[in-house]
Amino acid sequence: MTDRATxxxxxxxxxxxxxxxRAEPGRASDPYAVWLSEVMLQQTTVATVKDYFARFMALWPTVDALAAAPLDDVLKEWAGLGYYARARNLHKCANAVVTDHGGRFPDNEAGLRALPGVGDYTAAAIAAIAFGEAAAVVDGNVERVISRLNRLEEELPGAKKSIKALTAAITPTKRPGDFAQAMMDLGATVCTPKKPKCLLCPWVKACAARAAGDAERFPMKAPKKEKPTRRTVAFWLIHDGHVLLERRAPKGLLGGMPGLFSTPWTERADFPAKPEWLDHKPSDDYWKPVDGTAKHTFTHFHLETRLVAAKASQRYNIENGFWHPLEALQDVGLPTVFKKMASLAAKG
Known part of the structure; x- marks a missing residue:
């Protein structure tokens, strides 16, 4: 074991x-728990994930239980975590583990990477933490630690290959899972993006960026492209204490999730004019604009939504639509973007 690892x-x-x-140091973790947590932690904070993880483990304590659960139930419990393709892949992967591997996760990085929705990072993390394979585990925290330790002058994302190699070079064969989690913890609690706590770092003497006094320069990143703004008008249609919701197509953004009917989410300078959104309305009732704009940011674009509301004289049968009790709206599993739209109606 290298001095750095020790x-x-x-x-x-x-x-x-x-x-x-997590298991105690020196012990292997449950592969199912590692996999579930790592999928949830993608683009999401530890603080947010804890409650979701506890709820999923209570409902589906094994991969067999998760595979047997209806996808709609999984999506409903996932609501609010965002990046909903993760939930669909989670369910698909659970079924693959049960069907193709007898309910046991492959015990190596290559086998794990072949599972649906499991990429390089997740495969390495499960292999190291659950199975003790000396896999190089690199997330955003590790990128920052390694970039500063070596004062790496390459910009991300191009630097990923170099960071992976530098991580592999110091990953020990003994306790590789603890080492991977230690790297994550070091980045999350000490080697932070701003004002790193260098004096508390076990690598303070070895860190090239600390010696140069420019730790916050790293990791170096290519300039981000400005996100475009898309705009839409959403429909809030009420009848007898129920609201009309849409079940979105299984694939694509927010696939399979419930939401509000709306005009297409298009990049434009203003909101759709009345004649345009009337072409997409789900009823012949009178629509009244609701004050305010709901704003939400996705990975690749911003979305701004105006809401129009109406009271229906009957429950219309709309393709992919269903009526849900207003008093139980919080139980349907609306993604955050639609919760923001619904909050406009509550204020209006």
Whole structure:
């Protein structure tokens, strides 16, 4: 084991975060718990994930239980975590593990990477943390730590290959899972993006960026492209204490999730004019504009929504539509973007 690995593992044993999906140092973690947590943690904070993880484990404590659950139930419990393709892939992967692997996750990085929805990072994390394989695990925290440790002058995302190699070079064959989690914890609690706590770092003497006094320069990143803004008008149609919702297509953005009917989400300078959104209305009732604009940001664009509301004289049968009790709207599993739209109606 290298000096770097020994220093970090000694630090981890005393300073690690206690997280519900982790085993004690030196022990292998449950592959199902590792996989579930790693999928949830993609683009999401630990603080947010804890409650979702606990709820999923209570409802579906094994991969067999998750595979047997209806997809709609999984999507409903996922609501609010965002990036809903993760939930669909989660269910698909659970079924693959049960059907193709007898309910047991492959015990190596290559086999894990072949599962639906499991990419390089997740495969490496499960292999190291659950099965003790000396896989190089690189997330955003690790990118920052390695870039500063080596004062890497390459810009992300192009630097990913170099960071992976540098991580692999110091990953030990003994306790590789603890080492991976230690790297994550170091980045999350000490080697933070702003004002890193260098004096608390076990690698303070070895860190090239610390020696140069420019740790916050790293990791270097290529300039981000400005996100475009799309605009839409959504429909809030009420009848007898129920609201008309749409079940979105299984594939694509927010696939399979419930939401509000709306005009197409298009990049434009203003909102659709009345004649345009009337062409897309789901009824012949009188529509009244609701004050305010709902704003939401996705990975690749911003969305701004205006709402129009009406009271229906009957429950219309609309393709992909269903009526849901207003008093139980919080139970249907609306994604955050649609919760923001619904909040306009509550204020109006």
């Amino acid at each position: 220093e970090l593992l000694d630090w981890y044993d005393s300073n690690r975060r206690r997280l519900p999906w």
